[in-house]
Amino acid sequence: MAKSHKPVVWFPFAAGGTVIAFFIPVIVVLTFMAALGHIPPGLSYEKMHAFASNGLGKLIIFGVVALSLWSSAHRLRCTFYDFGVRADTLVAIVLYVAAIAGSLLSAVYLLQI
Amino acid sequence: MTQMKERLVQLEVLRYNPDTDTEAHFQRYEVTCYEEGVVLDALNKIKADIDPTLNFRWSCHMAVCGSCGMMINGEPKLSCHTFLREYEGVIRVEPLTHFPIERDLVTAPDDFMEKLKRVKPYIIPKEDKPISEGEYKQTPAQLMKFRQYSMCINCMLCYAACPQYGLTPEFIGPAALTMAHRYNQDSRDGGRKERQEVVATHEGVWECTFVGACSEVCPAHVDPASALQQMKITSSIDWIVEHMIPGGKK
Amino acid sequence: MSRRPLVREVPPTSWYFRHPRYLRYMSREITSIFVGAYCLLLVVGLQRLASGPTAWEGFLLGLRSADSIVFHLLALAAAVYHATTWFNATQKAMPIQIGEDFVPGNVISGAHYVVWVVLSFAILFLVGVF
Numbered sequence: 278m279a280k281s282h283k284p285v286v287w288f289p290f291a292a293g294g295t296v297i298a299f300f301i302p303v304i305v306v307l308t309f310m311a312a313l314g315h316i317p318p319g320l321s322y323e324k325m326h327a328f329a330s331n332g333l334g335k336l337i338i339f340g341v342v343a344l345s346l347w348s349s350a351h352r353l354r355c356t357f358y359d360f361g362v363r364a365d366t367l368v369a370i371v372l373y374v375a376a377i378a379g380s381l382l383s384a385v386y387l388l389q390i
Numbered sequence: 391m392t393q394m395k396e397r398l399v400q401l402e403v404l405r406y407n408p409d410t411d412t413e414a415h416f417q418r419y420e421v422t423c424y425e426e427g428v429v430l431d432a433l434n435k436i437k438a439d440i441d442p443t444l445n446f447r448w449s450c451h452m453a454v455c456g457s458c459g460m461m462i463n464g465e466p467k468l469s470c471h472t473f474l475r476e477y478e479g480v481i482r483v484e485p486l487t488h489f490p491i492e493r494d495l496v497t498a499p500d501d502f503m504e505k506l507k508r509v510k511p512y513i514i515p516k517e518d519k520p521i522s523e524g525e526y527k528q529t530p531a532q533l534m535k536f537r538q539y540s541m542c543i544n545c546m547l548c549y550a551a552c553p554q555y556g557l558t559p560e561f562i563g564p565a566a567l568t569m570a571h572r573y574n575q576d577s578r579d580g581g582r583k584e585r586q587e588v589v590a591t592h593e594g595v596w597e598c599t600f601v602g603a604c605s606e607v608c609p610a611h612v613d614p615a616s617a618l619q620q621m622k623i624t625s626s627i628d629w630i631v632e633h634m635i636p637g638g639k640k
Numbered sequence: 641m642s643r644r645p646l647v648r649e650v651p652p653t654s655w656y657f658r659h660p661r662y663l664r665y666m667s668r669e670i671t672s673i674f675v676g677a678y679c680l681l682l683v684v685g686l687q688r689l690a691s692g693p694t695a696w697e698g699f700l701l702g703l704r705s706a707d708s709i710v711f712h713l714l715a716l717a718a719a720v721y722h723a724t725t726w727f728n729a730t731q732k733a734m735p736i737q738i739g740e741d742f743v744p745g746n747v748i749s750g751a752h753y754v755v756w757v758v759l760s761f762a763i764l765f766l767v768g769v770f
Contacts, residue, residue, distance in 0.1 A: 282629070284625060355599050
């Protein structure tokens, strides 16, 4: 039996899970405030644009979005299996492609800023 | 001296006779037991007084031998370690789930035994040294590194609790993989590379999704979920070394 | 005596109803749906940000709807639940041995919670919430 290549998908899953745990709740709080009509000052166009123009800012945004997307996609793949969907290869391809596409788009948008 | 209190116990036991049955069915028993008794006592009383055809495994009656595991109200438990007073009403007793039923509460452990062998659960010395050179010494800290994982009594409750083993029977499973971890962590051992050939496969740690049920039901506090998580991390580091670092190939 | 073991199938689409701990596990896994959907919203936000001030203002205004509030509540619950399960798991994945003894698990998880709270408040402060 050959050793598995699962680490390729699992390592970014684990990294993304950590990123989600530390960052996503507070980011949700920020856009939730906007949803309630209290836009935090830091979410103004000038502030956000300045943050995303900075190289480090781009890297942070990309890291958070890409890793969180990957982690969600991988966990969702396992969840499909747990719900009894046995077409694992198809599910994996669709979800991983979606995560990679989302990450690439984020990179493109960030480079435009 | 005070009289020991007694209680009437109702058990619903899953029965299966391979010679006559095509399906398993529940049978109800009523038996009087000591208030302080355990489920295994009730089963023994039934076998002695009511129904000698009832089959179940047990040996030590002190949570050491690991042979009396069964489902008690849907929870994998050692029946010698499950007190009757903790239950109200009818207690449902079934053989360990995820294992084929041999007869009544007796399950077939063949699959687990075969998997346990595959992970080489014994010390593979780093270097062979002649007896004249003396023993392989170990510090208390080196012992503590694996001691917890050596407490496994092979009762298979973790396999009955693990949904991934139920869904994918090829999965090596919690106890066997934990045994691999136990020997990998042993300072006297040099067999990790050999065990990785089983541990790092799809059927090894990668079938685990960290449900954590194994550790919740373990009567010996071994914590297989922890062992498997640690092995996922080390197996991932192995993969990076083997595939992404030049000259790191095995 | 014949050996004819009875094999019982695990119901592949409903096994998680067998025990509350499986439902707890499934709810942890399902958080990925809401977190993943929220990440897609972030990608849309980046696209708006790249398209200029009007687009960005429009994006923020577009968040102000009942649906969006419900979605945010679900995403928040999912993200927080994920975070707690993740931090609780750290002690399992990364036990730390000092000398003979292992650092108590809740110290490892607790340290993660402390960092989480400090980080979250730092971000809220930097974004000018208070």
